[in-house]
Amino acid sequence: MSDGAVSPDTSTEIEDPHEGGFRAHTAITTERGGPRYGEFSEQVRTLMDRARYACPTPELTDELIDQLAAINDKLAAVRIDEWHSPAGTRIDLPARGNITLPPFEVTDVNDDGVFATVTFRDFHLGGNKAAHGGQVAVAFDDLGGYASAVAIQGVSRTAYLTVQYRSITPLNTPLQCRTWAEKVDGRKVFIKGTIHDGDRLCAEMDALFIKLNPGQQ
Numbered sequence: 632m633s634d635g636a637v638s639p640d641t642s643t644e645i646e647d648p649h650e651g652g653f654r655a656h657t658a659i660t661t662e663r664g665g666p667r668y669g670e671f672s673e674q675v676r677t678l679m680d681r682a683r684y685a686c687p688t689p690e691l692t693d694e695l696i697d698q699l700a701a702i703n704d705k706l707a708a709v710r711i712d713e714w715h716s717p718a719g720t721r722i723d724l725p726a727r728g729n730i731t732l733p734p735f736e737v738t739d740v741n742d743d744g745v746f747a748t749v750t751f752r753d754f755h756l757g758g759n760k761a762a763h764g765g766q767v768a769v770a771f772d773d774l775g776g777y778a779s780a781v782a783i784q785g786v787s788r789t790a791y792l793t794v795q796y797r798s799i800t801p802l803n804t805p806l807q808c809r810t811w812a813e814k815v816d817g818r819k820v821f822i823k824g825t826i827h828d829g830d831r832l833c834a835e836m837d838a839l840f841i842k843l844n845p846g847q848q
């Protein structure tokens with residue numbers, strides 16, 4: 632590697648017995664990317680938020696293309712496999728440091744399910760200041776997967792996921808999300824979820840997750 636790139640930590644790879652699907656049990660760290668990786672993620676999120684609403688002049692667009700291309704080259708030089716990238720595995724950061732997810736913070740995991748605060752941002756705009764319905768489903772999918780993992784102490788994959796959009800899901804507002812396993816039937820994990828803005832129900836989820844067999848892709 633060049634330009635001062637640091638060799639990534641791949642030390643958990645050989646300890647990982649699961650050869651397919653997700654590898655949640657080893658994909659956990661608080662150190663990859665360094666102590667300021669959370670600030671880096673936040674800058675990326677802010678970039679996406681600002682880009683969503685920006686109307687740059689042609690001259691500014693020219694300038695930004697050059698600057699972004701330089702940043703993209705630096706990131707391409709430190710590309711790594713999904714199991715060892717900080718994004719998605721930094722459990723100390725919002726949404727495990729995964730900038731593709733609406734940022735959430737898990738506040739409690741107990742017998743009633745997974746409780747999280749999720750904030751849809753400017754980047755997640757659907758229209759008229761409301762969150763995009765697909766982004767709401769993304770939040771439900773990930774936090775539903777979390778509830779499934781807790782229920783079966785294993786790795787599962789979404790078979791179906793339906794969302795009932797009950798009222799507007801606002802942007803830039805900390806919302807309360809709860810996901811929980813309603814029933815486990817063999818490999819089938821039936822997951823429910825809600826997102827509230829205070830007392831107001833924004834959306835509900837009804838999903839089926841299937842526990843992956845050993846080695847299943």
Ligand SMILES: CCCCC/C=C\C/C=C\C/C=C\C/C=C\CCCC(=O)SCCNC(=O)CCNC(=O)[C@H](O)C(C)(C)COP(=O)(O)OP(=O)(O)OC[C@H]1O[C@@H](n2cnc3c(N)ncnc32)[C@H](O)[C@@H]1OP(=O)(O)O
Nearest residue numbers: 653655658719720772773776777780788789790791819841
């Ligand atoms: C990454 C984590 C990092 C670390 C985190 C740390 C702590 C947190 C811990 C955990 C992780 C937290 C969060 C999770 C993260 C992300 C979650 C996102 C998950 C996804 O985003 S995932 C992508 C989208 N997802 C797909 O890409 C699936 C494509 N698909 C398939 O891969 C197969 O389709 C599969 C595997 C689903 C099933 O296939 P299969 O061959 O294994 O099983 P089979 O078909 O035999 O079904 C068995 C029984 O389920 C019934 N059944 C199946 N499908 C059904 C349906 N749709 N409706 C009704 N019933 C259904 C059958 O009828 C049968 O029922 P029965 O046994 O009663 O006959």
